[in-house]
Amino acid sequence: MKTFSVTKQIMINATPEKVFDALTTSDEIVKYYPLNKVVSNWGIGDSVHYKGEVNGEAFTDYGVITEFKRPLTYSYRYWSDNHGTEKTPDNHLTINYTLSLVNGTTELILIQDNITSEEMFTVMNNVVWDMLLNGLKEHMESGMC
Numbered sequence: 001m002k003t004f005s006v007t008k009q010i011m012i013n014a015t016p017e018k019v020f021d022a023l024t025t026s027d028e029i030v031k032y033y034p035l036n037k038v039v040s041n042w043g044i045g046d047s048v049h050y051k052g053e054v055n056g057e058a059f060t061d062y063g064v065i066t067e068f069k070r071p072l073t074y075s076y077r078y079w080s081d082n083h084g085t086e087k088t089p090d091n092h093l094t095i096n097y098t099l100s101l102v103n104g105t106t107e108l109i110l111i112q113d114n115i116t117s118e119e120m121f122t123v124m125n126n127v128v129w130d131m132l133l134n135g136l137k138e139h140m141e142s143g144m145c
Contacts, residue, residue, distance in 0.1 A: 001090070004121035006112040010133045014140040016099040019106045020071035022140060023097055032139035033132055044068050048076050057082065066094070073098050083120065091116065108133065 012019055022028045026038040033052075040048035043065065050061040063078030075096040085091035094113040099106055110129060115121045 001116060003113070004115040004118065004125075006110070006115065006121065006125045006129055008110045008129045008133055010108050010110075010137055011102070012106045012108055012137050012140050014106055016071040016101055016106045019099055019108060019136075019140060020074065022136065023074055024068070024070075028139075031144065032135040034135075040065065042068065048078070050078075054082060062087075063095075067096070071099055085116070108136075 022032070024040075024042050026040065029035060029038045029050075033050075034054075035050050035052040037051040038049070039051075040046055042048075044067065046065050048063040048065055050063070052059055059080060059082035061078045061080040063076040065074075065076045067073050067075035073096070075094065077092050077094050079085070079087050079092045081087075083091070083093075093115060094111075096111045096113075098109045098111075101107075110133065112124060112129070115124065
Protein backbone atom coordinates (compact mmCIF):
# COMPACT_ATOMS: atom_id res chain seq x y z
CA MET A 1 0.00 0.00 0.00
CA LYS A 2 1.34 3.42 -0.94
CA THR A 3 1.63 5.91 1.91
CA PHE A 4 2.29 9.62 2.05
CA SER A 5 4.16 11.83 4.49
CA VAL A 6 3.73 15.52 5.32
CA THR A 7 6.77 17.53 6.46
CA LYS A 8 6.38 21.11 7.65
CA GLN A 9 8.84 23.56 9.17
CA ILE A 10 8.09 26.79 11.03
CA MET A 11 10.13 29.25 13.08
CA ILE A 12 8.58 30.43 16.35
CA ASN A 13 9.86 33.33 18.43
CA ALA A 14 9.82 31.45 21.75
CA THR A 15 12.10 29.01 23.53
CA PRO A 16 11.92 25.28 22.69
CA GLU A 17 10.81 24.66 26.30
CA LYS A 18 7.82 26.99 25.93
CA VAL A 19 6.84 25.56 22.54
CA PHE A 20 7.19 22.00 23.86
CA ASP A 21 5.00 22.86 26.84
CA ALA A 22 2.38 24.40 24.54
CA LEU A 23 2.33 21.17 22.50
CA THR A 24 2.02 18.95 25.57
CA THR A 25 -0.22 20.82 28.00
CA SER A 26 -3.91 20.00 27.61
CA ASP A 27 -5.17 23.43 28.67
CA GLU A 28 -2.81 25.22 26.25
CA ILE A 29 -3.51 23.07 23.17
CA VAL A 30 -7.19 24.01 23.06
CA LYS A 31 -6.22 27.70 22.95
CA TYR A 32 -4.57 27.47 19.52
CA TYR A 33 -5.77 24.23 17.89
CA PRO A 34 -9.47 23.84 17.00
CA LEU A 35 -10.09 21.28 19.74
CA ASN A 36 -12.52 21.11 22.64
CA LYS A 37 -10.56 18.84 24.95
CA VAL A 38 -7.20 17.04 25.17
CA VAL A 39 -6.71 14.23 27.68
CA SER A 40 -3.34 12.67 28.57
CA ASN A 41 -0.90 12.05 31.42
CA TRP A 42 1.90 13.07 28.99
CA GLY A 43 4.41 10.25 29.22
CA ILE A 44 5.78 7.58 26.89
CA GLY A 45 3.17 4.85 26.48
CA ASP A 46 0.35 7.04 27.80
CA SER A 47 -2.79 7.57 25.77
CA VAL A 48 -3.53 10.97 24.29
CA HIS A 49 -7.02 11.85 23.06
CA TYR A 50 -7.69 14.97 21.01
CA LYS A 51 -11.41 15.82 20.85
CA GLY A 52 -12.83 18.39 18.50
CA GLU A 53 -15.31 19.19 15.78
CA VAL A 54 -14.97 19.60 12.01
CA ASN A 55 -17.87 20.98 9.96
CA GLY A 56 -20.28 20.30 12.81
CA GLU A 57 -19.13 16.68 13.26
CA ALA A 58 -17.51 15.65 16.55
CA PHE A 59 -14.32 13.59 16.32
CA THR A 60 -11.69 12.03 18.54
CA ASP A 61 -8.09 11.25 17.67
CA TYR A 62 -7.09 8.21 19.77
CA GLY A 63 -3.33 8.14 20.27
CA VAL A 64 -0.44 6.67 22.23
CA ILE A 65 2.68 8.71 23.01
CA THR A 66 5.77 7.06 21.52
CA GLU A 67 8.43 9.68 22.27
CA PHE A 68 8.53 12.42 24.88
CA LYS A 69 11.88 14.18 25.33
CA ARG A 70 11.39 17.69 26.69
CA PRO A 71 12.14 20.07 25.00
CA LEU A 72 13.27 18.29 21.84
CA THR A 73 10.80 15.70 20.60
CA TYR A 74 7.16 14.72 21.02
CA SER A 75 5.69 11.88 18.94
CA TYR A 76 2.49 9.89 19.00
CA ARG A 77 0.72 7.27 16.92
CA TYR A 78 -3.02 7.70 16.46
CA TRP A 79 -6.21 6.77 14.67
CA SER A 80 -9.03 9.26 14.14
CA ASP A 81 -12.71 8.46 13.84
CA ASN A 82 -13.06 11.25 11.26
CA HIS A 83 -10.61 9.79 8.74
CA GLY A 84 -13.09 7.29 7.34
CA THR A 85 -10.85 4.29 8.02
CA GLU A 86 -11.12 1.11 10.06
CA LYS A 87 -9.41 1.15 13.46
CA THR A 88 -6.55 -1.16 12.46
CA PRO A 89 -2.77 -0.78 12.96
CA ASP A 90 -2.34 -0.09 9.23
CA ASN A 91 -4.57 2.98 9.53
CA HIS A 92 -2.72 4.57 12.45
CA LEU A 93 -0.82 7.73 11.60
CA THR A 94 2.29 9.08 13.31
CA ILE A 95 2.86 12.69 14.29
CA ASN A 96 6.37 13.82 15.22
CA TYR A 97 7.31 17.28 16.45
CA THR A 98 11.05 18.05 16.63
CA LEU A 99 12.22 21.30 18.19
CA SER A 100 15.61 23.00 18.10
CA LEU A 101 17.01 26.41 18.97
CA VAL A 102 18.21 28.29 15.87
CA ASN A 103 19.53 31.85 16.21
CA GLY A 104 17.46 32.50 19.32
CA THR A 105 14.16 31.15 17.94
CA THR A 106 12.63 27.70 17.85
CA GLU A 107 12.59 25.69 14.66
CA LEU A 108 9.69 23.24 14.74
CA ILE A 109 9.70 20.41 12.22
CA LEU A 110 6.50 18.39 11.97
CA ILE A 111 6.25 15.05 10.20
CA GLN A 112 2.95 13.21 9.74
CA ASP A 113 3.51 9.67 8.40
CA ASN A 114 1.49 6.74 7.10
CA ILE A 115 -1.22 8.71 5.31
CA THR A 116 -2.89 6.16 3.01
CA SER A 117 -5.06 8.50 0.95
CA GLU A 118 -3.73 10.98 -1.59
CA GLU A 119 -6.79 13.16 -0.95
CA MET A 120 -6.10 13.27 2.80
CA PHE A 121 -2.41 13.98 2.14
CA THR A 122 -3.32 16.93 -0.08
CA VAL A 123 -5.65 18.43 2.54
CA MET A 124 -3.20 17.89 5.41
CA ASN A 125 -0.23 19.19 3.41
CA ASN A 126 -1.88 22.17 1.71
CA VAL A 127 -4.39 23.35 4.33
CA VAL A 128 -4.55 21.71 7.74
CA TRP A 129 -0.95 21.76 8.96
CA ASP A 130 -0.30 25.29 7.73
CA MET A 131 -3.39 26.47 9.64
CA LEU A 132 -2.50 24.51 12.80
CA LEU A 133 1.16 25.49 12.93
CA ASN A 134 0.40 29.14 12.20
CA GLY A 135 -2.13 29.03 15.05
CA LEU A 136 0.58 27.70 17.37
CA LYS A 137 3.04 30.37 16.19
CA GLU A 138 0.51 33.19 16.71
CA HIS A 139 -0.37 31.84 20.15
CA MET A 140 3.27 31.63 21.22
CA GLU A 141 4.26 35.02 19.85
CA SER A 142 1.19 36.85 21.19
CA GLY A 143 2.37 36.45 24.77
CA MET A 144 -0.90 34.70 25.68
CA CYS A 145 0.82 31.55 26.92
